[in-house]
Amino acid sequence: MNVPIPEKLTIEWLQEHYEKNDLTPRDVIVEIIARSAKDEEMNIWITPPSLELIEPYLEKLDSLSKESSPLWGIPFAIKDNIDLAGTPTTAGCSEYAYTPNEHASVVGRLIKAGAIPVGKANLDQFATGLVGTRSPYGETHNSFRPELISGGSSSGSAVSVARGQAVFGLGTDTAGSGRIPALLNNLVGFKSSLGAWSTKGVVPACASLDCVTVFAHSLEEAMLVDEQARGVEEADPWSREFAQPVSRLPKKIILPKNPLDFYGPFASEYREAWDRAVEQVKQLGLPVEYVDTTFLSEAAAILYDGPMVAERWAAVGRFVEENPGATFPVTEDVLRSGSASQYDATSVFTAQHQLQAYKLKAKQLFRDAVLVLPTAGGTWTRDQVRENPIATNSDMGRYTNHCNLLDLCAVAIPAGEAAENLPFGITLFSLADSEGLICGAADAFSELADEPTTFVAVCGLHMRGFPLEKQMNECRATFVREAVTAPKYQMIKLSSEPAKPGLIKQASGGGAISLEIWKMPLSTFGAFAASIPEPLGIGKVELEDGSEVPGFICQAYAADEAEDITALGGWRNVLVTS
Structure with a gap:
């Protein structure tokens, strides 16, 4: 031995x-x-x-x-x-x-x-x-x-x-x-x-x-x-x-x-x-x-x-x-x-x-x-x-x-x-x-x-099958499940290239938006959040069961010059109707 x-x-x-x-x-x-x-x-x-x-x-x-x-x-x-x-x-x-x-x-x-x-x-x-x-x-x-x-x-x-x-x-x-x-x-x-x-x-x-x-x-x-x-x-x-x-x-x-x-x-x-x-x-x-x-x-x-x-x-x-x-x-x-x-x-x-x-x-x-x-x-x-x-x-x-x-x-x-x-x-x-x-x-x-991790709610280009999914993989994030927000959100289509959505919580009204929940190590989460461009950022997203997870949100001012796409219920539906 x-x-x-x-x-x-x-x-x-x-x-x-x-x-x-x-x-x-x-x-x-x-x-x-x-x-x-x-x-x-x-x-x-x-x-x-x-x-x-x-x-x-x-x-x-x-x-x-x-x-x-x-x-x-x-x-x-x-x-x-x-x-x-x-x-x-x-x-x-x-x-x-x-x-x-x-x-x-x-x-x-x-x-x-x-x-x-x-x-x-x-x-x-x-x-x-x-x-x-x-x-x-x-x-x-x-x-x-x-x-x-x-x-x-x-x-x-x-x-x-x-x-x-x-x-x-x-x-x-x-x-x-x-x-x-x-x-x-x-x-x-x-x-x-x-x-x-x-x-x-x-x-x-x-x-x-x-x-x-x-x-x-x-x-x-x-x-x-x-x-x-x-x-x-x-x-x-x-x-x-x-x-x-x-x-x-x-x-x-x-x-x-x-x-x-x-x-x-x-x-x-x-x-x-x-x-x-x-x-x-x-x-x-x-x-x-x-x-x-x-x-x-x-x-x-x-x-x-x-x-x-x-x-x-x-x-x-x-x-x-x-x-x-x-x-x-x-x-x-x-x-x-x-x-x-x-x-x-x-x-x-x-x-x-x-x-x-x-x-x-x-x-x-x-x-x-x-x-x-x-x-x-x-x-x-x-x-x-x-x-x-x-x-x-x-x-x-x-x-x-x-x-x-x-x-x-x-x-x-x-x-x-x-x-x-x-x-x-x-x-x-x-x-x-x-x-x-x-x-x-x-x-x-x-x-x-x-390993300490956090959940991240993503509602646009970071979802599976979209161009920025690779960023999720690079950060060692793993897909957990599909989810829906509480019926309190406006979704807008930003005039960016490529086009991307923004999620804005409303004081009243709004709709339920489909998104994905991913799990990301805390060791990579900071750099990921810092890389997100204005007017987007990371904040708490409320889900339909009342729980909250970190996820993509958008500053309210962006809605002034953006298309309201809330009625479509999610980014995948936007692409289907485009």
């Missing part, structure tokens, strides 16, 4: 050094084994990384070419309710353990692409919990602050990535287990649409709702994993056909109109972080609609406060009955709630009909849109969870539990810090056939965080 291995492992960094031949996958595995031994007290693993486990996969790389194997030499963690052939699957319960003869479908696909499984990660037993403390193999520690929870149920998978013991980790998600650990460990957690990733070879929690998910340091790397894991599995009755997402921006952003609840010892910090995130979301330049989202929690109640919880009992109830004392106490309490006598067939069908109505409402509200919520409204110390395991766990699922019930896709992304070493994050939701929208919105949000 000729290069030190960084604490944060990424696909991009490893592939760069594999290509240079100054690092080998074996070098990386040796380092991962050392790191896992150093972090042993964090209870990340049930089957920890070892050369005995990993050697066959290292040897397999010799028969794979880097060029045709997109994940060649990339180490990944597997939640221990997902099968890895020849390695015990425990689901967090040693008495339940079995050794599978074949890989889970997604694991097999990733190995075929060259990825290296490094171990089986700890979890809340039977994937029942969102806290990471419900395991007889020990409570998985938070990767930043060990006194705090790591999130569950996919606790070990997330922490292994955060601690540099895997490049990505596979989790599962029934009610938020692929998103809560991402938030608490400052990762991206991508949950595809139900059935897009096969659950064949996964111990079921609620089979009709279960998803396999991925934790990574960026959405780009999560989507590289998605490319290999996605696809119909003919032997999986829950598998569905969904095309690879194509990143694109939604037509609007939906934010909750109703007040949100925040909880735990950092409730005020989380509330302030959410307010900051909302302001960043508004800077995306997309229309924002506020919607009453209380129906989401009403839908979620069908899972844990209604008869649908019986599906969990159907999955492992027989084992619990036949193995008294084998199940973690709080886990058994949750599972047994699904066997309650009041949950008869009638109650199940009543719940299904209620849920179908909620799905219709979600479909109507979220079409071509992305819903944004905090991934969680707070967090807890591990001591606090032990003292009150049910209520604290329920709190963690307030903004996640509805997702799979309503057939939504989701991605949890970092959104700064609520306090020092206390990550904050938001989750983007959309309909099952709209995964590209959450990817596009997440990309745009992340870009805002990476």
